[in-house]
Amino acid sequence: MKTRWYKDAVIYQIYPRSFCDGNGDGIGDIKGIISKLDYIKSLGVDAVWLSPVYKSPNDDNGYDISDYRDIMDEFGTLDDWKEMLDGMHARGIRLVMDLVVNHTSDEHAWFVESRNKDSEYRDYYIWRKGRGKNGKKPPNNWTSNFVGPAWEYDEESGEWYLHLFSKKQPDLNWENPKVRQEVADICNYWFDLGVDGFRCDVITYISKQKGLPNGKVKFPIIGQEKYTVGPHYHEYMHELNQRSFSKYDSMTVGESIGITPDNAGEAIDERVEELDTVFSFDHMGVDFAMDVLPRKFNLAKYKKILNRWQQLPKTCQPTIFLENHDQPRCLPRFVGDYKDKRELAGMALATSMLFMRATPYIYQGQEIGMTNCNFKEEDYLDIMATRVFQLIKKYFPPLMPYAKKVMLKRARDHARTPMQWTDGENAGFSTTKPWMLVNPNYKEINVADNENREDSLLNFYRKAIAYRKGKDVIINGEFSLVYPKDKNIFAYIREYQGRKLFVLVNYKNKPVKFKMPKELTFTNANLALSNYSDSRPAPENMTLREYEAAVYELE
Numbered sequence: 001m002k003t004r005w006y007k008d009a010v011i012y013q014i015y016p017r018s019f020c021d022g023n024g025d026g027i028g029d030i031k032g033i034i035s036k037l038d039y040i041k042s043l044g045v046d047a048v049w050l051s052p053v054y055k056s057p058n059d060d061n062g063y064d065i066s067d068y069r070d071i072m073d074e075f076g077t078l079d080d081w082k083e084m085l086d087g088m089h090a091r092g093i094r095l096v097m098d099l100v101v102n103h104t105s106d107e108h109a110w111f112v113e114s115r116n117k118d119s120e121y122r123d124y125y126i127w128r129k130g131r132g133k134n135g136k137k138p139p140n141n142w143t144s145n146f147v148g149p150a151w152e153y154d155e156e157s158g159e160w161y162l163h164l165f166s167k168k169q170p171d172l173n174w175e176n177p178k179v180r181q182e183v184a185d186i187c188n189y190w191f192d193l194g195v196d197g198f199r200c201d202v203i204t205y206i207s208k209q210k211g212l213p214n215g216k217v218k219f220p221i222i223g224q225e226k227y228t229v230g231p232h233y234h235e236y237m238h239e240l241n242q243r244s245f246s247k248y249d250s251m252t253v254g255e256s257i258g259i260t261p262d263n264a265g266e267a268i269d270e271r272v273e274e275l276d277t278v279f280s281f282d283h284m285g286v287d288f289a290m291d292v293l294p295r296k297f298n299l300a301k302y303k304k305i306l307n308r309w310q311q312l313p314k315t316c317q318p319t320i321f322l323e324n325h326d327q328p329r330c331l332p333r334f335v336g337d338y339k340d341k342r343e344l345a346g347m348a349l350a351t352s353m354l355f356m357r358a359t360p361y362i363y364q365g366q367e368i369g370m371t372n373c374n375f376k377e378e379d380y381l382d383i384m385a386t387r388v389f390q391l392i393k394k395y396f397p398p399l400m401p402y403a404k405k406v407m408l409k410r411a412r413d414h415a416r417t418p419m420q421w422t423d424g425e426n427a428g429f430s431t432t433k434p435w436m437l438v439n440p441n442y443k444e445i446n447v448a449d450n451e452n453r454e455d456s457l458l459n460f461y462r463k464a465i466a467y468r469k470g471k472d473v474i475i476n477g478e479f480s481l482v483y484p485k486d487k488n489i490f491a492y493i494r495e496y497q498g499r500k501l502f503v504l505v506n507y508k509n510k511p512v513k514f515k516m517p518k519e520l521t522f523t524n525a526n527l528a529l530s531n532y533s534d535s536r537p538a539p540e541n542m543t544l545r546e547y548e549a550a551v552y553e554l555e
């Protein structure tokens with residue numbers, strides 16, 4: 001029976017490679033996570049979304065899976081994993097695993113077999129003859145999300161296979177009913193071991209356009225095609241829901257490019273029985289495939305986008321996040337140059353996200369205000385940045401300085417520097433040199449220091465999460481923006497059965513005037529939370545200080 005527990009849940013995302021190293025080899029692992037379960041519990045979160053820990057050759061850090069039923073050696077064993085799960089459940093924390101089934105690794109046994117034209121696994125993937133004389137041109141003009149053509153030629157069989165990500169991530173052929181049954185079996189395997197849900201990686205890519213037609217050419221090396229939410233997407237998701245998700249008290253969240261507020265009902269309405277929720281990327285200010293150009297943050301536009309999701313019917317549950325393992329850090333992305341007010345700015349962001357009508361996700365390190373890193377070219381390890389640099393050097397070297405500038409803002413590596421636990425060696429992440437550069441600012445930004453200060457960002461997150469728990473007005477209340485067009489202030493009212501919550505946040509590193517709007521009527525006010533010790537006890541005409549954030553209960 002589905003209790004829909006996720007409606008009142010805050011979820012913490014762990015990127016295992018960078019969270020905590022338990023055995024001193026420089027790579028985060030499951031033992032490391034186990035050692036931090038009390039810390040995770042102390043945040044007050046209800047569930048963990050764990051990025052992939054399955055067997056993988058790590059072309060894309062675990063998002064290329066070679067065995068769906070076992071754990072990557074670097075991360076530990078299935079027994080370690082079971083111990084971790086028990087430890088979470090004992091603390092009342094649920095576990096949401098990553099499900100990467102648009103593609104497998106090219107080292108997965110299915111793909112290895114499928115290289116053989118006569119194998120029954122051939123049809124597990126998308127193999128096609130090439131175009132042109134001798135078939136030496138790819139079957140269509142699609143490009144991969146990691147830049148370059150989406151097809152790889154296989155000498156032996158003289159055909160091409162499709163990969164919407166790296167060439168070591170061949171796309172599965174979901175039109176094959178056997179593939180769909182395999183996926184359901186994998187999900188049920190983990191559900192039976194006790195997991196509580198799945199985050200479904202690039203799930204809207206599973207159903208390809210009929211006939212794999214050429215896409216419209218937009219930009220030579222980036223993307224020109226539309227391969228999200230294909231013709232059978234809903235059919236496949238409903239089927240998976242019936243064969244697996246709906247049989248457990250589970251939660252699913254899709255990484256769902258192509259699902260918009262206009263069509264969200266078809267994908268996440270409780271009555272359609274597909275996914276429970278999706279991540280939308282609209283508010284991240286970039287189109288996924290074009291995630292290369294830094295754009296200026298515009299608060300009015302941001303609020304407008306979020307508001308559209310907030311207005312979904314009650315049978316659709318929105319999500320909200322500011323960071324994940326693919327995005328740069330939220331500071332200073334959304335709040336400008338915070339200078340010496342990093343923690344106040346972090347609190348402002350926390351306040352504006354945590355009280356929306358949504359399931360909030362917090363990414364590891366966000367709770368202590370970790371920042372982007374001032375990488376040198378050789379520090380980037382992620383396939384996205386390294387491939388971009390490689391191709392630019394090959395085809396257009398004069399663009400390199402620009403590419404470097406872009407990556408300092410946009411690279412996925414920023415989110416993947418090791419978690420900063422202490423000001424000691426390797427930031428307390430490992431006893432050995434970590435697999436990836438530690439951000440040198442760990443001396444000031446670390447968990448231990450946050451623990452020592454009552455008024456730290458970490459303790460603010462704890463307070464805010466605790467306050468949120470179980471409140472009807474937050475779970476079910478109507479959401480309405482106050483001053484939607486204002487470029488400095490993010491303010492909204494939540495309302496449920498006559499009770500109101502008013503959230504007021506200054507997004508700027510300067511004082512900003514706030515004038516009481518007409519709609520904000522009340523007879524009693526209570527200041528429930530704020531990031532200054534002396535915020536006004538009730539909302540009124542006032543000047544908000546730098547990044548001042550307050551939550552008022554109104555009756």
Ligand code: GLC
Nearest residue numbers: 060063100165201202255326
């Ligand atoms: C998702 C993951 C990302 C990965 C990609 C391919 O976008 O979040 O990390 O590279 O899918 O699996």
Ligand code: CA
Nearest residue numbers: 021023027029
């Ligand atoms: Ca390790």
